[in-house]
Amino acid sequence: MDIIEAINSRYSGRAFKRDPVPRHVLEELLTVSQRAPSWANTQTWEFAVVGGETMRDLREALAARAFAQDERNADIPYPEWAGRHRERRSRNGHRLYEHMGIARDDVETQLNWFVSMYRFFGAPNAIYIYTERAVSDWAIFNSGLVAQTISLAALDFGLGSIMLAAGISYPDTVRQKLNIPESKQILIAIAVGYPDPEATVNKFRTERVPLSEVCTWHGF
Ligand SMILES: Cc1cc2nc3c(=O)[nH]c(=O)nc-3n(C[C@H](O)[C@H](O)[C@H](O)COP(=O)(O)O)c2cc1C
Numbered sequence: 001m002d003i004i005e006a007i008n009s010r011y012s013g014r015a016f017k018r019d020p021v022p023r024h025v026l027e028e029l030l031t032v033s034q035r036a037p038s039w040a041n042t043q044t045w046e047f048a049v050v051g052g053e054t055m056r057d058l059r060e061a062l063a064a065r066a067f068a069q070d071e072r073n074a075d076i077p078y079p080e081w082a083g084r085h086r087e088r089r090s091r092n093g094h095r096l097y098e099h100m101g102i103a104r105d106d107v108e109t110q111l112n113w114f115v116s117m118y119r120f121f122g123a124p125n126a127i128y129i130y131t132e133r134a135v136s137d138w139a140i141f142n143s144g145l146v147a148q149t150i151s152l153a154a155l156d157f158g159l160g161s162i163m164l165a166a167g168i169s170y171p172d173t174v175r176q177k178l179n180i181p182e183s184k185q186i187l188i189a190i191a192v193g194y195p196d197p198e199a200t201v202n203k204f205r206t207e208r209v210p211l212s213e214v215c216t217w218h219g220f
Pocket residue numbers: 010011012013092117162163164165166167188205206
């Protein structure tokens with residue numbers, strides 16, 4: 001697949017077929033994604049790949065905590081977006097709800113939607129990315145690069161994906177289910193699976209601000 005086509009066609013998938021992704025496909029996906037750049041080739045990322053019974057178990061454990069509205073305490077604290085970032089976040093949420101036909105006062109459907117994030121939107125597999133705690137903020141930067149590389153490479157295997165802060169909101173549960181020690185900082189979960197092309201939610205596409213809003217030019 002052409003690189004520009006891949007970048008343009010990637011989107012956060014929120015509906016998946018039930019078919020699990022074979023382990024050898026996930027191995028190939030992660031092996032090629034390890035080509036991502038990192039500070040001095042430190043390759044600070046580590047992966048925990050989840051499937052089968054463990055995935056079902058993790059999904060239900062996280063969903064139960066979300067449904068109970070347990071306080072979230074991700075290893076990277078949730079941001080308080082302000083100003084134009086807050087506006088973009090809010091606009092995106094409204095556009096998605098509108099696309100899905102979820103009314104602003106439909107609290108029950110909104111709660112179900114919220115909990116489904118913690119179920120990885122039904123994806124059969126998830127890839128957790130974590131790193132040694134407190135090494136450097138650059139380890140987090142490195143992990144962002146490998147995360148996006150995974151999302152793009154996934155397309156070549158016919159896979160959809162979505163990065164989920166929801167998946168790391170209860171790190172004690174994740175640590176316990178996946179044997180990740182306290183010494184590691186859990187950075188992101190990526191839900192992976194074969195996308196359901198018919199699902200309304202998968203037809204949703206996000207906007208981008210004009211380049212002129214985020215870019216200045218020098219020496220031109
Ligand atoms: C670090 C990070 C965390 C995210 N966490 C969530 C999440 O918890 N729930 C969700 O529905 N989407 C999540 N997303 C997906 C974003 O909402 C999505 O990338 C953004 O709206 C742009 O849409 P696109 O990926 O379809 O281009 C996350 C994305 C990133 C990069």
